[in-house]
Amino acid sequence: MATLELKALYKSYGSVAVIHGIDLAVPSGDFCVFVGPSGCGKSTLLRMIAGLEPISRGAVRIDGTVMNAIPAARRGLAMVFQSYALYPHMSVRKNLSFGLENVNMQRTEINSRVGEAARMLQIEELLNRKPGQLSGGQRQRVAIGRAVVREPKIFLFDEPLSNLDAELRVAMRREIADLHRRLGNTMVYVTHDQVEAMTMADRIAVLRAGK
């Protein structure tokens, strides 16, 4: 559980400003949705929170601590992308465990986290498959599982359902909302879909042209 604060956050690429001084406080345990049209700066803002994009001015605070200079891996966040970003040559099990092995976590702890996430996301039967042998919905569940096993303070989602067909999208919205209810973590969810924002959010931040 963690609070997230954005203070006068500003981003420019060269002379082009894309984020124009955003102030926002997301309380611990909140499901906050950033909604706005394509190109308005949603991904840029999320990537600044994640530490994947340098901050031009202002501050990102997590639990009151300024994160601007803290590298992505040490912010205690996990991000889920529209493109899933799975490792194609690794099994589902390995995709889930890889990040934990990299920080030298104990094998018993890794197995327990992977087992629990697989159960929660109903991907237990898929653990030995490669991503290429999965449907889009199954791939996205694996991508979410990879975030879950890290036990992040805050989950960041960047349009995670945009590549799925309409029916599956509705089902996955419910699954992510259930996940939030079960884990209770702070979550920031980016979408251009107003219905998605209205059905999933505790709090909605409407973004337009970087404001």
Ligand SMILES: Nc1ncnc2c1ncn2[C@@H]1O[C@H](COP(=O)(O)OP(=O)(O)O)[C@@H](O)[C@H]1O
């Ligand atoms: N690396 C970059 N260099 C220059 N401009 C960028 C870069 N990344 C994004 N932008 C611009 O920033 C704006 C916001 O992009 P983005 O955050 O991807 O929007 P969204 O996710 O809401 O569709 C767009 O005008 C985009 O062209």
Ligand SMILES: [Mg+2]
């Ligand atoms: Mg985007």
